[in-house]
Amino acid sequence: xxxxxxxxxxxxxxxxxxxxxxxxxxxxxxxxxxxxxxxxxxxxxxxxxxxxxxxxxxxxxxxxxxxxxxxxxxxxxxxxxxxxxxxxxxxxxxxxxxxxxxxxxxxxxxxxxxxxxxxxxxxxxxxxxxxxxxxxxxxxxxxxxxxxxxxxxxxxxxxxxxxxxxxxxxxxxxxxxxxxxxxxxxxxxxxxxxxxxxxxxxxxxxxxxxxxxxxxxxxxxxxxxxxxxxxxxxxxxxxxxxxxxxxxxxxxxxxxxxxxxxxxxxxxxxxxxxxxxx
Amino acid sequence: xxxxxxxxxxxxxxxxxxxxxxxxxxxxxxxxxxxxxxxxxxxxxxxxxxxxxxxxxxxxxxxxxxxxxxxxxxxxxxxxxxxxxxxxxxxxxxxxxxxxxxxxxxxxxxxxxxxxxxxxxxxxxxxxxxxxxxxxxxxxxxxxxxxxxxxxxxxxxxxxxxxxxxxxxxxxxxxxxxxxxxxxxxxxxxxxxxxxxxxxxxxxxxxxxxxxxxxxxxxxxxxxxxxxxxxxxxxxxxxxxxxxxxxxxxxxxxxxxxxxxxxxxxxxxxxxxxxxxxxxxxxxxxxxxxxxxxxxxxxxxxxxxxxxxxxxxxxxxxxxxx
Numbered sequence: 001x002x003x004x005x006x007x008x009x010x011x012x013x014x015x016x017x018x019x020x021x022x023x024x025x026x027x028x029x030x031x032x033x034x035x036x037x038x039x040x041x042x043x044x045x046x047x048x049x050x051x052x053x054x055x056x057x058x059x060x061x062x063x064x065x066x067x068x069x070x071x072x073x074x075x076x077x078x079x080x081x082x083x084x085x086x087x088x089x090x091x092x093x094x095x096x097x098x099x100x101x102x103x104x105x106x107x108x109x110x111x112x113x114x115x116x117x118x119x120x121x122x123x124x125x126x127x128x129x130x131x132x133x134x135x136x137x138x139x140x141x142x143x144x145x146x147x148x149x150x151x152x153x154x155x156x157x158x159x160x161x162x163x164x165x166x167x168x169x170x171x172x173x174x175x176x177x178x179x180x181x182x183x184x185x186x187x188x189x190x191x192x193x194x195x196x197x198x199x200x201x202x203x204x205x206x207x208x209x210x211x212x213x214x215x216x217x218x219x220x221x222x223x224x225x226x227x228x229x230x231x232x233x234x235x236x237x238x239x240x241x242x243x244x245x246x247x248x249x250x251x252x253x254x255x256x257x258x259x260x261x262x263x264x265x266x267x268x269x270x271x272x273x274x275x276x277x278x
Numbered sequence: 279x280x281x282x283x284x285x286x287x288x289x290x291x292x293x294x295x296x297x298x299x300x301x302x303x304x305x306x307x308x309x310x311x312x313x314x315x316x317x318x319x320x321x322x323x324x325x326x327x328x329x330x331x332x333x334x335x336x337x338x339x340x341x342x343x344x345x346x347x348x349x350x351x352x353x354x355x356x357x358x359x360x361x362x363x364x365x366x367x368x369x370x371x372x373x374x375x376x377x378x379x380x381x382x383x384x385x386x387x388x389x390x391x392x393x394x395x396x397x398x399x400x401x402x403x404x405x406x407x408x409x410x411x412x413x414x415x416x417x418x419x420x421x422x423x424x425x426x427x428x429x430x431x432x433x434x435x436x437x438x439x440x441x442x443x444x445x446x447x448x449x450x451x452x453x454x455x456x457x458x459x460x461x462x463x464x465x466x467x468x469x470x471x472x473x474x475x476x477x478x479x480x481x482x483x484x485x486x487x488x489x490x491x492x493x494x495x496x497x498x499x500x501x502x503x504x505x506x507x508x509x510x511x512x513x514x515x516x517x518x519x520x521x522x523x524x525x526x527x528x529x530x531x532x533x534x535x536x537x538x539x540x541x542x543x544x545x546x547x548x549x550x551x552x553x554x555x556x557x558x559x560x561x562x563x564x565x566x567x568x569x570x571x572x573x574x575x576x577x578x579x580x581x582x583x584x585x586x587x588x589x590x591x592x593x594x595x596x597x598x599x600x
Contacts (some may be wrong), residue, residue, distance in 0.1 A: 057357060060305055065432040074363060105384055111355060122345045126352020126360075129337060133313075133358070153376075156345040163340075 001044055003212035005274065009079075010040040010212075014241050015265060016085065017075045022261055024099065025092040030251040031145060032072035033180055034209070034236035039076045041215040042048045042141055042172075048272035051081045061127045065120020066076050066145035066174060067102040068253070074099065074107075075091040082109035097099075099121035104255050106223050118151025120144060121171055128229075138222070143172040147179030150188045151268040155200070161229040162201025169229040170222040171202075174209065176238035197231045207232025279364035280465045281523055282495055282510065283458055286356075289430065290457045294450035296326040297392050301436040302361060306332045312440070313353055315339060315362045317346045317408075322452070323363035323393045332496070347390065349491075351380035354387040354491075356428075359440065364394025366408035370396040373474050374414060381445040382420040388472035389413075389439055389449045396488070396539035397572055397580045404571045408449070413544025415447045416517045419504045420448040423517040425488035428457050430464035431472075431514055437469045451489050453577055458492055471523040472496075474576070475509035479530040482508040482595045485550050489535040489577075501595055508535075508568035508595055516546055521553045533561035533598040537591055539581075542566040563594045 001009070016035050021027030030098035047060040062075050071092070076086035092095040099104060102115030124142040131138055148154065150167055161169055170200045173193070181187050181267055190196070194204045208214035216236065239245025242264040243244065244256070300583065306312040306328065314338045320326050329336040337353075339346045343364050350360035364373070369392045383389040392411055399406035415423045416561055423440075424446060439446055458548040459465070466470050474495065482501075486494035491512045498508040509527055511522060524534070534554060536547040547564030554562050573583050581587050585594070 024597035043597055061356070067542075112351070113379060119348055119376065119380055120346030120377075123352040123355070125345070126354070126358075127356050128352075129349065130353045130356035130358050132308075133334065134356075153344040153348070156339075157344040157348070160342070160349065162344055205430055 001230040003216055004278065006044055007212045007275045008272055009044065010036045010270055011241065011275060012078060013040065013072070013075050015268045017071045018256070018261070018264055018268070019208050020075065020089045020092050020237055021255060023099040024090055024157045025255055026093050026255045026275050027071045027255065030178065030238040030245060030253070031066060031069045031174065031176065033240045033245060034238045035069050035143060035174045036072050036240070037144060037210050037212060037215060038172055038174065038234050039072055041212055041219065042208055043076050045216065047141060048138070049109070050170045051108065054082070058136060060139050061111055061124070061140045063120040063124050063142040064103050064114055065117065065142050066148055067114030070101060070103050073103060074262045077096035077109045080109065083107060117148040117155035119147070121154055121161070124169060124171070125157055125166060128166040129164060131168050132166070138168070140169045140173070141172065143174060144171065146173055146177065146184050147187065148192060149173065149190050158197065158200040158202065165227050166229045167226050170219065171231045173231060173232050173233045174236055178238045178247065178249045178252070180249065182249050190269055193233060203228045203230045204233065205230060206235065209236035210240050279473050279475050279478070282476050282498055283463065284593065285408045285492065285495060285544070286457065290400060292429055293324060293452060293454050294426055294429055294432040296433040298391060298436055298450065299324045299328050300371045301425040301433045303328050303526065305440050306335055307344050309359070310335060311357060311359050313337065313358045313360045315346055315350055315541050317341055317343050317364045318399055319364050323391065327480065342465060343368045347373040347376035347388065348380045350388040351384060351386040357484065359387060361389045361391055363391045363393055365406065366395035366411050370408050370414050377421065377447070378418050385420060386445060386447045388446070389469055390526035392447060394450040394452035395449035396451060397567065397577050400576045400580050401574050407572065409567050411449055411536070411542040412516055412546065412560055416544065420445065421465055421517070424448045424514055425516055426450065426514045427488060427491035427509045427512055428459055429433060430457065430459040431466060434464060434466040435514065449488065451577070456486050456492060458469060458495065469518050472512040472518040473509055473523055474512065475507070476502065477507045480509035480527060481506050481530065481532055482598055483531045483534045484508050484529045484537065484591060485511040485524065485534055485546060486511055486537045487546055487569070490539055490586060493586070493588040494537055495590055496597065497591035500588060500592050506595060506599065507530060515547070519540055519549050523556050524550055524553050528558035528560065531560065533563065534564065535563045535591060535594040535598070537565040537586060539586065541565055542569055561598055563597060565590060565594055566585060
């Protein structure tokens with residue numbers, strides 16, 4: 001798929017993700033929208049993961065550290081063919097469902113359970129170390145939220161990844177600048193973020209995390225980086241895709257009203273059409 | 279039911295952690311997926327020989343217990359058999375959430391080895407005591423909890439754990455412990471308590487784990503001299519708890535005495551009390567550390583203070599008949 005086609009796909013999957021949240025009456029919509037382009041670029045262009053190779057020891061590994069973006073993650077996994085979208089949509093977060101409100105690895109395509117923040121990077125380091133021990137060629141990807149970076153375990157991991165020069169590891173920060181209480185810089189400042197990771201021995205790549213060409217270039221650069229782990233600081237917009245939600249902290253986990261839903265759907269469709277005909 | 283072992287007072291006396299290192303080194307030579315991780319704890323864990331002999335199968339994470347456990351989970355997810363060593367006090371509290379989510383909930387084959395457990399660091403204060411680990415880890419679904427008693431049982435336990443794919447927590451002490459069993463006579467069945475008694479119809483039962491098994495046997499021998507025949511249940515497998523071993527003794531015993539190097543809540547005593555109350559109500563006396571910071575001293579001094587020794591156990595058993 002071309003990057004333009006991936007951009008259109010990301011908007012289609014945003015719409016499907018919003019439908020899941022509407023059905024369940026729950027979800028973390030803001031982060032779902034900000035991270036969608038990252039997930040689509042990874043799953044449809046850069047990662048060697050598919051239902052066909054999900055048990056192959058040589059597959060790439062992915063850990064969604066910001067597990068609350070499970071709705072967008074599961075939508076992408078269903079689009080990849082790991083499980084049926086309709087089943088997911090109709091049962092997500094319902095009584096007895098296997099589609100729990102955070103990633104769960106009894107489902108095909110999910111490596112690790114997450115939900116509590118600050119776990120994905122250290123777990124990914126273990127996966128990357130195993131790859132080094134076995135001289136395997138797979139790469140390991142993990143996506144963190146920016147608010148998540150306040151967890152101390154992230155920096156224990158950052159230290160270890162730099163120490164072990166894990167160039168088969170690529171961390172992504174969904175840098176949308178908002179968390180549940182407001183601006184990340186007001187809650188607990190992360191800047192200078194690039195310098196912080198660099199000081200821990202990482203190769204830092206900053207990009208527009210809602211632009212496929214920019215993401216494509218960032219992940220390509222990470223793959224070519226040797227001797228140190230890479231972090232892609234993906235500058236994104238929380239709630240990306242609709243003026244109803246964009247850059248508004250309350251949309252961290254707000255469920256749209258019927259009226260808001262109609263506007264969001266219209267906005268997403270408009271953006272999709274604009275990208276398709278750009 | 280096995281006979282109470284003869285306790286050789288001049289027998290081997292090595293820390294159980296040493297037995298773990300020896301067992302893992304033997305396994306690692308044949309299986310490159312056996313991996314050891316330490317958090318600046320390889321000396322305390324007696325794992326320096328492993329790190330020296332198998333540098334490619336050894337990972338140092340620094341003083342970072344949360345990372346120790348999460349990295350182990352990632353390794354396990356990619357086919358490794360990680361053994362994560364850290365003082366039990368830190369492993370069971372600092373990295374508790376990592377054990378819960380990355381090991382138990384994500385169902386990864388991580389073996390957590392809590393070294394210097396209980397009050398091994400007697401004089402170093404509550405920061406260095408792990409008197410909550412049984413309660414904490416037993417409360418996590420899919421987590422197993424083991425407290426082996428001597429080097430022979432420890433080695434058999436580790437060999438068994440090397441063959442399975444589930445996570446587990448193993449607590450061992452820092453101090454050398456005198457052998458209870460021998461290379462030739464160490465009855466062991468995975469996840470089944472070892473029941474020791476010289477009669478088919480014991481009058482009382484002493485349930486112990488870890489370093490408390492030896493004084494329990496000493497107490498049973500002393501009691502036999504005064505006509506009370508006590509069975510000793512070596513409940514090295516605290517979880518999965520061997521309820522059947524406890525209940526089988528119920529028809530003849532007057533009651534149970536539990537003894538553990540642990541807080542009085544949520545540990546072996548609680549589990550035995552729960553099992554007995556549910557199925558065959560009888561008196562259960564719990565010997566444990568107090569619900570308070572323990573007195574400063576060596577392990578032995580601490581044990582003696584709280585009656586966690588042969589005499590304390592003997593008196594507790596006698597109290598069942600008072």
